[in-house]
Amino acid sequence: MISQNFSKLLVQSVRNYSTSNFFVSGTGKKPLRVAITGASGQIGYQLCFRIASGEMLGKDQPVILQCLELPQALNALKGVSMELDDCAFPLLKGIVQTDDPNKAFEGADYALLVGARPRSKGMERGDLLKANAEIFSVQGKALNNHANRDTLRVLVVGNPANTNALIAARNAPNIDPKRFSAMTRLDHNRGLAQLAEKLKCSVTDIEKFAIWGNHSATQYPDVTQTVVKGKSAKTLINDEKWIKENFIPTVQQRGAAIIAARGLSSAASAASAAIDHMRDWTFGTNGQWTSMAVYSDGSYGADKGLYFSFPVIVDKNGKYEIVQNIKLDQFSQERFDVTRKELLSEKDGVASLLPN
Numbered sequence: 136m137i138s139q140n141f142s143k144l145l146v147q148s149v150r151n152y153s154t155s156n157f158f159v160s161g162t163g164k165k166p167l168r169v170a171i172t173g174a175s176g177q178i179g180y181q182l183c184f185r186i187a188s189g190e191m192l193g194k195d196q197p198v199i200l201q202c203l204e205l206p207q208a209l210n211a212l213k214g215v216s217m218e219l220d221d222c223a224f225p226l227l228k229g230i231v232q233t234d235d236p237n238k239a240f241e242g243a244d245y246a247l248l249v250g251a252r253p254r255s256k257g258m259e260r261g262d263l264l265k266a267n268a269e270i271f272s273v274q275g276k277a278l279n280n281h282a283n284r285d286t287l288r289v290l291v292v293g294n295p296a297n298t299n300a301l302i303a304a305r306n307a308p309n310i311d312p313k314r315f316s317a318m319t320r321l322d323h324n325r326g327l328a329q330l331a332e333k334l335k336c337s338v339t340d341i342e343k344f345a346i347w348g349n350h351s352a353t354q355y356p357d358v359t360q361t362v363v364k365g366k367s368a369k370t371l372i373n374d375e376k377w378i379k380e381n382f383i384p385t386v387q388q389r390g391a392a393i394i395a396a397r398g399l400s401s402a403a404s405a406a407s408a409a410i411d412h413m414r415d416w417t418f419g420t421n422g423q424w425t426s427m428a429v430y431s432d433g434s435y436g437a438d439k440g441l442y443f444s445f446p447v448i449v450d451k452n453g454k455y456e457i458v459q460n461i462k463l464d465q466f467s468q469e470r471f472d473v474t475r476k477e478l479l480s481e482k483d484g485v486a487s488l489l490p491n
């Protein structure tokens with residue numbers, strides 16, 4: 136029933152379940168193709184199962200997972216695929232296992248670009264810039280040539296995520312750059328959790344919180360507009376020093392703190408944020424703000440073309456808008472400029488990989 140091709144020349148395996156019936160009975164929905172790079176890594180290992188169980192695209196939406204890995208990790212990927220089989224997910228209609236980006240992105244409706252070298256203890260994100268840039272240049276070209284351009288949504292998770300999104304998008308000239316994004320949802324969720332703890336409220340009580348800029352230690356977690364059960368969070372906190380010296384640095388440096396504690400970068404929380412990001416980008420945010428690093432149209436003076444985290448609202452058709460008309464106070468403007476300058480300098484560092 137399950138077919139598998141494995142050759143040394145073209146290391147690719149395709150599993151199709153229920154190939155005679157590609158529609159989940161009762162839903163009438165065609166499977167969506169979800170490409171995941173680095174699928175057998177820490178984050179990928181979480182993502183595959185959560186997506187196959189319907190947590191990202193809905194409990195009535197069949198999916199085909201198209202998994203990309205390095206040649207040396209294909210055996211591990213085979214193990215992931217075996218475990219996916221063993222879950223007997225009703226929504227999972229097929230698994231592609233490959234080390235060829237052209238195959239992984241064939242007809243892709245969604246692409247989660249996770250595969251990259253993670254930062255290890257003591258390593259700065261800047262050190263990773265060049266090593267990872269090449270990967271995203273190749274993958275941008277492959278997306279351009281093979282993905283489903285009419286439906287595609289790309290989320291870059293692999294660091295440095297914003298600049299990797301820039302490289303991938305610039306190498307995909309036939310795809311609308313608004314179809315690319317980078318992940319700051321983990322930072323957003325971290326901020327919500329810190330605020331909920333401080334104010335002894337639920338994360339769902341918090342509205343209008345945002346991350347501006349880069350997914351890095353320069354990001355600006357902004358509580359100036361934040362409202363908790365109808366009241367200003369700043370007024371409720373009533374402690375400017377806590378916001379500046381505790382809250383902001385905690386959110387900015389949470390990734391490094393997890394690495395120091397675990398010896399590995401965050402994985403379960405990163406996968407959870409990636410699911411949140413794609414789900415909200417598909418089904419909408421019900422009028423609420425979230426944070427996404429998206430193609431900058433120049434809003435707030437973030438240079439056009441950068442992948443910059445803004446507060447966004449997604450409508451029920453999956454169209455996002457950058458929230459406009461927020462007044463940045465002097466402190467916010469200074470923080471905004473720091474992260475903006477970092478993104479510009481990252482862009483300069485990969486200029487050779489950015490086609491005109």
Ligand SMILES: NC(=O)c1ccc[n+]([C@@H]2O[C@H](COP(=O)([O-])OP(=O)(O)OC[C@H]3O[C@@H](n4cnc5c(N)ncnc54)[C@H](O)[C@@H]3O)[C@@H](O)[C@H]2O)c1
Pocket residue numbers: 172173174175176177178179203204205208249250251252253254270291292293294295296318319321322350400401402405
């Ligand atoms: N944006 C965020 O909020 C956020 C949060 C956590 C981690 N990250 C980043 O996500 C990335 C992945 O983290 P991880 O913990 O899963 O790492 P990991 O090392 O466990 O897994 C990465 C996987 O990617 C694969 N890979 C490497 N290069 C590849 C390529 N060119 N094509 C396909 N696969 C490739 C590796 O074989 C590995 O299996 C890292 O860059 C990490 O820094 C980002």
Ligand SMILES: O=C(O)C[C@H](O)C(=O)O
Pocket residue numbers: 253254294321389390391393400401
């Ligand atoms: O900082 C890192 O390298 C890991 C990741 O981006 C994180 O925010 O946890």
